[in-house]
Amino acid sequence: xxxxxxxxxxxxxxxxxxxxxxxxxxxxxxxxxxxxxxxxxxxxxxxxxxxxxxxxxxxxxxxxxxxxxxxxxxxxxxxxxxxxxxxxxxxxxxxxxxxxxxxxxxxxxxxxxxxxxxxxxxxxxxxxxxxxxxxxxxxxxxxxxxxxxxxxxxxxxxxxxxxxxxxxxxxxxxxxxxxxxxxxxxxxxxxxxxxxxxxxxxxxxxxxxxxxxxxxxxxxxxxxxxxxxxxxxxxxxxxxxxxxxxxxxxxxxxxxxxxxx
Numbered sequence: 001x002x003x004x005x006x007x008x009x010x011x012x013x014x015x016x017x018x019x020x021x022x023x024x025x026x027x028x029x030x031x032x033x034x035x036x037x038x039x040x041x042x043x044x045x046x047x048x049x050x051x052x053x054x055x056x057x058x059x060x061x062x063x064x065x066x067x068x069x070x071x072x073x074x075x076x077x078x079x080x081x082x083x084x085x086x087x088x089x090x091x092x093x094x095x096x097x098x099x100x101x102x103x104x105x106x107x108x109x110x111x112x113x114x115x116x117x118x119x120x121x122x123x124x125x126x127x128x129x130x131x132x133x134x135x136x137x138x139x140x141x142x143x144x145x146x147x148x149x150x151x152x153x154x155x156x157x158x159x160x161x162x163x164x165x166x167x168x169x170x171x172x173x174x175x176x177x178x179x180x181x182x183x184x185x186x187x188x189x190x191x192x193x194x195x196x197x198x199x200x201x202x203x204x205x206x207x208x209x210x211x212x213x214x215x216x217x218x219x220x221x222x223x224x225x226x227x228x229x230x231x232x233x234x235x236x237x238x239x240x241x242x243x244x245x246x247x248x249x250x251x252x253x254x255x256x257x258x259x260x261x
Contacts, residue, residue: 002097005097007097010104010105015105015108018109028112031113032113032114032117037120039056040052040056041124047221047222053121055222056126057117057121059181062181062207064114065110069149069150069152070171071106072106072154073156074167076153077165077166077167095253095257098256099154103154126216129215129216130213135214141206141213145237151244151248151249151252153170156170182201186225188224200229202241204229205237208233
């Protein structure tokens with residue numbers, strides 16, 4: 001309970017920063033809108049119009065939660081550079097709470113961005129074709145993956161020596177992981193060795209699971225998703241998220257102790 005209480009204090013501290021500097025909300029809200037309109041109308045005109053926009057939204061949701069890990073990466077690196085972590089370390093509080101508080105506040109900002117994207121998606125013609133329960137499961141899968149990505153961001157931020165390096169390291173893994181997947185295209189259309197990499201990519205699994213639950217089919221000229229991951233997308237995406245959490249939470253504590261030693 002002490003850990004949860006301490007983490008809640010850190011969440012409140014981070015959200016107060018956002019309230020005092022409202023421009024921090026720009027990345028959480030405007031950037032997702034840019035991606036939605038860019039891919040929906042620039043790529044959509046080539047890949048099938050309205051059918052592609054329905055296919056796209058689950059990928060955009062997944063891509064956004066991956067990119068939101070940058071908030072945690074840069075936030076923790078900035079706290080380390082500014083000496084805030086040293087002040088927190090001098091207090092009788094849980095080490096895990098320091099990192100979990102940053103993750104929690106960034107998750108709340110990410111949820112705001114996701115809500116904005118849902119409204120934007122509905123405005124451009126995206127619809128949830130499945131049941132209400134299926135939609136809840138889809139958003140729960142995306143939320144669990146967002147939590148896993150936030151902890152990956154925490155590991156990256158704690159491993160970086162400064163904010164500039166943290167930002168570079170963050171985008172170094174985000175772009176290939178996101179774009180080498182079926183977030184925006186069918187993985188079956190990729191050539192050679194790229195295809196199995198994309199098929200087993202957790203981003204592909206999360207996007208595929210969300211599409212299945214939303215009832216959003218691929219455009220007619222897209223090769224259908226096949227293989228074990230496509231057939232077990234829900235279970236595989238949940239399993240990947242849990243494995244990432246099981247690895248990154250202890251690793252972040254190790255890096256936290258090392259960075260503050």
